[in-house]
Amino acid sequence: MRAIPLKLIEDLRNLNVSRPLRFMEVCGTHTVNICRFGLRSIFPKNVELRSGPGCPVCVTPASAIKIGVDLALSFEKTIVLTYGDMMKVPGPTMTLADAKARGGRILSVYSVVEAIDLAEKERDFKIVFLGVGFETTAPSSAWAIKEAKRRNLKNFFLASFHKLIPPALEILASERTLDGFLCPGHVSTIIGLKPYEEISKRHKIPCVISGFEAEDIIIAMLKLIEMAEKKEYMAFNAYKRAVKEKGNIKAQELLKEVFEEEDTEWRGLGIIPKSGLKIKEEFSDFDAKIAFKIKDESVKDIPGCKCGEVLKGQIYPYECPLFGNSCTPEQPVGPCMISSEGSCAAYYRYGGLIEP
Numbered sequence: 236m237r238a239i240p241l242k243l244i245e246d247l248r249n250l251n252v253s254r255p256l257r258f259m260e261v262c263g264t265h266t267v268n269i270c271r272f273g274l275r276s277i278f279p280k281n282v283e284l285r286s287g288p289g290c291p292v293c294v295t296p297a298s299a300i301k302i303g304v305d306l307a308l309s310f311e312k313t314i315v316l317t318y319g320d321m322m323k324v325p326g327p328t329m330t331l332a333d334a335k336a337r338g339g340r341i342l343s344v345y346s347v348v349e350a351i352d353l354a355e356k357e358r359d360f361k362i363v364f365l366g367v368g369f370e371t372t373a374p375s376s377a378w379a380i381k382e383a384k385r386r387n388l389k390n391f392f393l394a395s396f397h398k399l400i401p402p403a404l405e406i407l408a409s410e411r412t413l414d415g416f417l418c419p420g421h422v423s424t425i426i427g428l429k430p431y432e433e434i435s436k437r438h439k440i441p442c443v444i445s446g447f448e449a450e451d452i453i454i455a456m457l458k459l460i461e462m463a464e465k466k467e468y469m470a471f472n473a474y475k476r477a478v479k480e481k482g483n484i485k486a487q488e489l490l491k492e493v494f495e496e497e498d499t500e501w502r503g504l505g506i507i508p509k510s511g512l513k514i515k516e517e518f519s520d521f522d523a524k525i526a527f528k529i530k531d532e533s534v535k536d537i538p539g540c541k542c543g544e545v546l547k548g549q550i551y552p553y554e555c556p557l558f559g560n561s562c563t564p565e566q567p568v569g570p571c572m573i574s575s576e577g578s579c580a581a582y583y584r585y586g587g588l589i590e591p
């Protein structure tokens with residue numbers, strides 16, 4: 236971690252802000268770092284920063300967990316692979332970890348490459364990868380499908396729960412409760428500035444792309460406050476060392492080649508039009524939802540858990556009655572306390588009990 240120049244801290248702390256401003260950080264890693272570095276304590280008094288839907292595990296609905304559990308327990312010679320954080324997320328009946336304890340073949344992996352390699356090695360098994368995440372992880376899932384085709388792997392399948400960030404921002408911006416977005420660094424390396432420019436214009440809301448160091452976040456916040464005060468409704472790239480204006484064209488093309496947009500459910504945000512990525516017909520042999528005749532039906536969220544409101548920035552994590560009581564990182568109730576990028580876990584770990 237780089238030391239934060241004192242001048243920047245003073246600039247932010249002493250900024251004169253003429254009206255109450257409420258912003259949202261969209262990315263889960265921003266949430267964690269803002270809590271970890273205690274940055275809320277140096278915001279001007281009438282500036283609020285709410286956490287948004289940027290944790291991929293948190294916004295994956297319970298129905299996805301149910302599908303993973305069903306695949307592992309109800310189908311013979313089937314191995315389900317997914318990212319580690321998904322294992323403890325409660326589904327309607329059990330977690331993937333519970334299903335594994337009951338004999339389901341479920342493995343947690345770091346990358347979809349492991350699923351492809353396993354499919355090559357274990358030709359008698361069907362290998363299903365639960366693809367979650369945003370524009371950052373979706374290109375690797377798209378690559379995996381093309382790679383499976385290239386290697387002629389007829390036993391590799393992807394269950395796509397991938398989501399797109401801009402449609403979620405559209406919904407949040409349209410509610411008119413926010414004065415600006417602190418936009419995600421990694422997602423922006425893929426999508427570039429254009430999607431934010433459109434949202435800014437359409438909803439009269441500034442968007443600033445930020446890096447992940449404390450210094451990056453402070454600089455981005457200074458810019459966001461300035462733009463909100465001046466009513467400059469545009470997108471600004473404050474993370475130029477990583478984000479190109481046009482994003483990663485190759486990754487965008489890969490996504491377009493393999494996936495098409497579909498309406499999809501987000502935990503807490505409901506169904507958002509054209510916010511999901513469905514495998515195109517050309518690659519449907521690799522679509523687990525088709526191969527296993529999976530119905531992606533909505534299931535009820537966890538009773539008492541307020542992750543939905545947390546993900547929309549309607550409440551702070553500590554406003555959930557279960558926070559720190561029956562819900563802790565050791566005994567999590569909802570996904571926002573389970574995931575390493577979840578808001579509830581970040582507030583709990585780094586002093587979120589203190590109001591900003």
Ligand code: SF4
Binds near residue numbers: 262263264265
């Ligand atoms: S993938 Fe990167 S940009 Fe997206 S939520 Fe996670 S840390 Fe943020």
Ligand code: SF4
Binds near residue numbers: 558
């Ligand atoms: S504290 Fe726990 S129960 Fe409450 S919203 Fe967060 S994850 Fe859900």
